[in-house]
Amino acid sequence: MNYIYDGSWEGFLTAIFDAYPHLDSVEAIQVPDNQLSIIAQEIQVQSDEDKARRVAKWICQTFGKDVYQDVQCVFYSCRKKKELVAARVLKKMYQQGKSYLYSTDADVLFFHEAVKNVKNEAHTYLGVLRFEEMDGGVLLGKMSPKNHVLPLVAQHFRRRMPQEQFIVADVQRKIAYVHQKGKGNVFMYEELFSRQAQGEEEYQQLWKTFYHHVSIPQRFNPKLQQSNLPKKYWKHMTEFSR
Amino acid sequence: MELIDKIAILTDAAKYDVSCSSSGSDRKNHKKGLGNGHMAGICHSWSEDGRCISLLKILFTNYCIYNCKYCVNARENDVVRACFTVEEIVELTMNFYRRNYIEGLFLSSGIIQNADYTMEKLIAVAKTLRLERGFHGYIHMKAIPGADERLIEELGHWVDRMSINIELPTGKTLALLAPDKNYTHILPAMEKVAQTISCRGEERKKFKATPSFVPAGQTTQMIIGAAREDDLMILSRAQKLYDDYVMKRVYYSAYVPVSNSDLLQHVKAAPLLREHRIYQADFLMRFYGFRAEDILEQSNPYFDEEVDPKMNWAIEHYQKPLEINCATKEELLRIPGIGPRGVQKIIQARRFHPLCYDDLKKLHISTKRAMHFITVRGEYRGLSFDSKEALRDAVKEKPAAKQMSMWEMKV
Numbered sequence: 225m226n227y228i229y230d231g232s233w234e235g236f237l238t239a240i241f242d243a244y245p246h247l248d249s250v251e252a253i254q255v256p257d258n259q260l261s262i263i264a265q266e267i268q269v270q271s272d273e274d275k276a277r278r279v280a281k282w283i284c285q286t287f288g289k290d291v292y293q294d295v296q297c298v299f300y301s302c303r304k305k306k307e308l309v310a311a312r313v314l315k316k317m318y319q320q321g322k323s324y325l326y327s328t329d330a331d332v333l334f335f336h337e338a339v340k341n342v343k344n345e346a347h348t349y350l351g352v353l354r355f356e357e358m359d360g361g362v363l364l365g366k367m368s369p370k371n372h373v374l375p376l377v378a379q380h381f382r383r384r385m386p387q388e389q390f391i392v393a394d395v396q397r398k399i400a401y402v403h404q405k406g407k408g409n410v411f412m413y414e415e416l417f418s419r420q421a422q423g424e425e426e427y428q429q430l431w432k433t434f435y436h437h438v439s440i441p442q443r444f445n446p447k448l449q450q451s452n453l454p455k456k457y458w459k460h461m462t463e464f465s466r
Numbered sequence: 467m468e469l470i471d472k473i474a475i476l477t478d479a480a481k482y483d484v485s486c487s488s489s490g491s492d493r494k495n496h497k498k499g500l501g502n503g504h505m506a507g508i509c510h511s512w513s514e515d516g517r518c519i520s521l522l523k524i525l526f527t528n529y530c531i532y533n534c535k536y537c538v539n540a541r542e543n544d545v546v547r548a549c550f551t552v553e554e555i556v557e558l559t560m561n562f563y564r565r566n567y568i569e570g571l572f573l574s575s576g577i578i579q580n581a582d583y584t585m586e587k588l589i590a591v592a593k594t595l596r597l598e599r600g601f602h603g604y605i606h607m608k609a610i611p612g613a614d615e616r617l618i619e620e621l622g623h624w625v626d627r628m629s630i631n632i633e634l635p636t637g638k639t640l641a642l643l644a645p646d647k648n649y650t651h652i653l654p655a656m657e658k659v660a661q662t663i664s665c666r667g668e669e670r671k672k673f674k675a676t677p678s679f680v681p682a683g684q685t686t687q688m689i690i691g692a693a694r695e696d697d698l699m700i701l702s703r704a705q706k707l708y709d710d711y712v713m714k715r716v717y718y719s720a721y722v723p724v725s726n727s728d729l730l731q732h733v734k735a736a737p738l739l740r741e742h743r744i745y746q747a748d749f750l751m752r753f754y755g756f757r758a759e760d761i762l763e764q765s766n767p768y769f770d771e772e773v774d775p776k777m778n779w780a781i782e783h784y785q786k787p788l789e790i791n792c793a794t795k796e797e798l799l800r801i802p803g804i805g806p807r808g809v810q811k812i813i814q815a816r817r818f819h820p821l822c823y824d825d826l827k828k829l830h831i832s833t834k835r836a837m838h839f840i841t842v843r844g845e846y847r848g849l850s851f852d853s854k855e856a857l858r859d860a861v862k863e864k865p866a867a868k869q870m871s872m873w874e875m876k877v
Contacts, residue, residue: 323814323817323818326811326814326815326817326818327815327818327819328815328818328821328825328828328829330828333828333829347506347508350504350508351508351509351510351511351520351566351569352510352511353566354565354566354567355564355565355566356565357564357565363564363565365566381566383495383502384495384500384501384502385500385501385564386495386497386498387497387498387499387500388500388564406497427561427562427565429470430469430470430473430558430562431562431565431567433470433473433474433477434473434477434522434524434562435511435513435519436513436514437473437474437477437478437481438477438480438481438513438519438523439481439513439514439515439517440481440482440515440517440722441515442722442723442735442736443515443516443517443722443736443738444514444515445514445515445516446514446516447516448512448515448516449512449513449514449515449516451516452509452512452516452518453511453512461511462565462567463511
């Protein structure tokens with residue numbers, strides 16, 4: 225059986241709810257992928273607020289807040305089969321106790337890997353995201369992450385700069401977090417229109433000057449630099465532009 | 467002088483300082499002002515030498531009345547000098563921080579007029595940032611040895627981390643290379659910081675509103691290779707600093723030849739491998755329960771360049787392979803190639819069932835270096851060797867392959 229859900233967090237929790245009783249015979253929990261499946265039977269999951277809330281509450285109360293956050297990370301992951309693995313891990317953890325999390329079972333290893341991958345990418349973006357000041361004092365930061373780390377990154381900046389107006393945009397998924405007057409929302413967008421504020425260019429120059437001068441020529445080591453900061457992050461970073 | 471020139475000059479002057487960590491402080495932002503601390507620290511970029519950049523590491527000024535032989539900014543050195551104003555640094559910090567270039571400010575300074583005057587400048591920067599600009603990001607500042615105790619206490623109130631450089635491992639070498647500096651200034655300043663930290667900690671247990679004092683602790687830095695000191699001297703000094711002053715970290719910086727002093731002509735290039743070995747040993751002291759005297763012995767006070775200190779200890783103290791499934795936590799920590807995280811994973815996983823080699827692989831614990839020292843469910847996969855020397859030969863790190871030139875090849 226294949227469970228098809230709408231890609232939302234609520235839909236994901238609902239799918240876990242629906243699939244839970246017969247998880248062993250489920251082949252996939254996934255978003256629609258336009259591929260006609262001839263063999264597998266498809267079940268459409270209707271996102272249901274009540275079911276989602278019950279699953280969320282169950283996870284928090286039986287396994288704790290940490291596990292809940294980890295499940296969320298797995299949901300943000302770009303890996304295939306993440307939904308089914310998350311559901312299976314929850315069920316096995318319920319049956320065998322929380323210590324199952326420390327076993328060497330293939331599912332739980334996948335689960336940890338996915339969490340680590342998402343958390344690492346989000347953490348890297350906390351550092352390498354670069355804001356540019358746009359007209360009207362709005363700060364715009366662009367990123368193109370593999371995993372859907374926007375919620376995690378946005379949460380960090382919401383706490384850090386509550387009074388600034390800023391936008392964090394995932395330019396691959398075309399989705400942006402917009403923060404204004406202490407509050408924020410997530411939007412889908414088609415295109416970003418903006419113009420650099422006056423004086424922005426100067427600060428970028430100052431930063432580039434600092435960046436180049438802080439390096440010690442006698443210790444020149446581009447290989448180490450790249451292993452610490454893989455090239456995929458360079459694209460939107462001020463110090464590497466032009 | 468333009469701001470951009472000042473940045474270039476005063477960054478060049480500050481870059482030999484190694485510390486750049488932004489961890490250890492979770493200063494809160496109560497919905498006003500700019501910034502907060504991040505307990506684990508955040509790296510914002512990496513420069514071409516591969517070192518991380520997390521703070522705006524800069525000097526207030528590179529004018530200096532001291533004449534330390536190893537320092538680029540020594541009085542007698544012929545370099546371009548510049549000096550920021552308090553406002554300039556504050557403005558730079560705020561604007562770099564908003565754009566997420568940096569995690570905060572790391573400010574140090576050459577000594578102008580005297581220690582107290584310089585400290586007052588640093589305090590002015592910290593105070594303006596915190597009070598006038600509502601800045602809650604990370605601030606790391608150097609305290610100037612010899613400054614009044616009250617100034618050290620005041621600075622500690624505004625910053626997250628303070629550091630006072632020990633510079634060299636003994637008072638004698640310091641007197642030789644830094645004639646204006648003195649252990650009798652440096653050590654009491656460290657003592658003062660350590661005392662105030664512990665004192666405030668006690669007070670906080672009683673009164674929640676006790677003002678903070680260097681929440682991310684104090685650190686220091688030692689220069690490697692300038693004074694012909696041996697490795698054991700460096701490690702013993704570090705051990706003593708950790709014991710006496712509850713240092714968060716001791717940083718080591720391979721001396722990069724920047725001076726023409728006769729006393730330093732023996733250094734041709736920065737001793738990077740040596741620095742690396744010392745860092746490895748430092749981690750052993752901080753996270754693996756080793757002490758300086760475990761790692762090196764008086765009879766041979768230098769590191770083996772081909773074998774890392776942990777491997778070296780394991781070879782010297784080899785008795786028989788350890789069984790992974792019954793070794794204690796302390797024993798596991800001393801196995802080469804297995805770190806604190808690996809130990810944690812092993813201990814948690816072996817509660818479930820006895821581990822086999824396959825399980826270690828699944829947990830991403832490499833046994834490449836460990837295999838000569840362990841058995842896993844009775845299975846031994848290491849070499850058979852009959853002496854410590856044979857084992858040492860087998861685990862030597864191969865020097866990076868040197869490309870042979872056409873002329874060296876013999877047909």
